[in-house]
Amino acid sequence: MNIYDIAKEAGVSISTVSRVLNNKGNVNPATREKVEEVLERNHYTPSAIARGMVSKSMRTVAVLTVDIRVPHYARTAYTIERELSHRGYEVTLCNTGGEAEETEKYLRTMLEKKVDGIVLVGSVFNTICQKPEIRKMLCNVPVVLANGKLEMPNSYSVLVDDRYGIALAVNALIEKGHRDIYYVKDMDTVSARLKWDGFVSTLEHAGIAEAKKNVLHTTSDLEGGMRAVRELIQSGRKFSALVCGEDITAAGAVKALLQEGYRVPEDVAVTGYNNSEYARICEPTLTTVDNKPELVAMFSVQLLTSLIEKTDAYSSCTIQPELVEGKTI
Amino acid sequence: MNIYDIAKEAGVSISTVSRVLNNKGNVNPATREKVEEVLERNHYTPSAIARGMVSKSMRTVAVLTVDIRVPHYARTAYTIERELSHRGYEVTLCNTGGEAEETEKYLRTMLEKKVDGIVLVGSVFNTICQKPEIRKMLCNVPVVLANGKLEMPNSYSVLVDDRYGIALAVNALIEKGHRDIYYVKDMDTVSARLKWDGFVSTLEHAGIAEAKKNVLHTTSDLEGGMRAVRELIQSGRKFSALVCGEDITAAGAVKALLQEGYRVPEDVAVTGYNNSEYARICEPTLTTVDNKPELVAMFSVQLLTSLIEKTDAYSSCTIQPELVEGKTI
């Protein structure tokens, strides 16, 4: 059932049907009514593909993320989707696993589908976008990197000041008199490096020089946090506080500490990062840092649509995290 | 840059370019190479829209969910996306909030975009799909309802036996000698009713007749679980175990119990549902029920693609949850 069938059945030309469909141009009310009746009767649905053929756009945006199961990405992607939906765009979801190869594969398809824009959610994409073949693919489509910096003419970035975010946590601990503070580091993205940098420089600024050595490398999951704590205990080193790069590792740390008989925060203070549900489930509730994924998402959408619709009001922007007081420091 | 430009530059006809592009028909290796070289040099990307125009398919599947931020849905959607991606489909993500109106809006767009299929993730869609206008929209497109039952010729369903799932938890508690068991109920979807039914019937079967009264209604979040516990304590009723419909409410329950000075599981046993990360973060680790979202997703994709490609091997299927032993019973 296409526009021709409708036109024939209504006894008008396809132009008239199109006018009725799009509320454009002058259509005699009587004619309009007749066409609408036929439209209704046949449950006619115009083909967005054919429309896309003409407009060269399917009103679709690709959201590339690492893994939608990670709450932080889920929150970001959720808000992006909702915002774009309100503006009449659909969202294609891509879980790249943070791998360049998968990213490239998705991008290829997205370019074929002529998406109106692309949002990259996750700090890994900073690294991935260094690859020349990926840069090349991105240079002909509006792109926003949520959390990072993309140096391209057709792109904007939303930056989260994670260096400052970790500094907030570290300073809060220093104020409480902590000196033996360890950092639980789990990844090696741009954002992770900012955090680590924030940790070291804040401590050094406070006159704690050996900060650089106080790092526990682990994986980005509950088990990772637990392992880090157990290793630290085993090592016999003195510690009174743990700054974790993620809520999930912080939750793991608290769990392991409790299991090993430490009291939190009386014996050991812990901070998380992300202000996720994980922080609230943890008992005691985690003191954490809100890096505002919803805000990142809103800005990303704002920037992307201004790129798409060429109404560039903004340029890139930076978001300041906030400390969220829990009961673990 | 379209197929004509390529043909001209390579000194061949568009038919030949098309043959090269689609690996169809006979093309002389030398010609193929020349065409490929031109394709490469110009970074030619065939328009998926134009292809879709011909094939009437954009190789896209819509995944409608309630809210991708809910871990259970995120896990399901993630697996669906990955599986479909392997099979050459893209996924359009729709967060409906479980509202009929939003669902209808999304469906309308999806039908215009001529998606190849639709997966409904969440038990709410059982109710939503009762609405005649939504049924009507769904009857001309392959649909799979993940967790529910859709009575339509072009649809399949994956059923999760949540009745049995809760029965597992209840029976485990009964075996440990618990009699004063309460159910923390948070929603009113088909799945929630199955759980409630499983709770009541299992207890009645064990000779505990007053089971129906042992229900605490609350919201589906951490705070909800905490509130339920506090209200129960306030009420002065005797209780030794709580069966929760969700891990998040169970985590809240545990948190509130600990804060109120109860020991878990010595004083009160708690079970969750979903086998999510929440269960593992909880200290003590929650005893929970695995309702296998990944399996649901795999089956959903299998069923959907068999509907799309009309190779119906399966019909609908049912999944049995499993008890996951933690430390809270």
Add this chain to the structure above:
DNA sequence: TGCTTTTAGAAAAGCCCTTTCATAACAAGA
């Protein structure tokens, strides 16, 4: 040499719209 197969092109149809241009009808002003 004659016949079949391979390779390639030309041309047209089809997919379903939007958009521009042209035309008809009709009312209002000169």
Add this chain to the structure above:
DNA sequence: TCTTGTTATGAAAGGGCTTTTCTAAAAGCA
């Protein structure tokens, strides 16, 4: 009455590809 301006409508082109059919040249084979 004739011109001008509106309003309402249709015809046709175009968008980028696939697919099909027909033609024809080149190549392979007996």
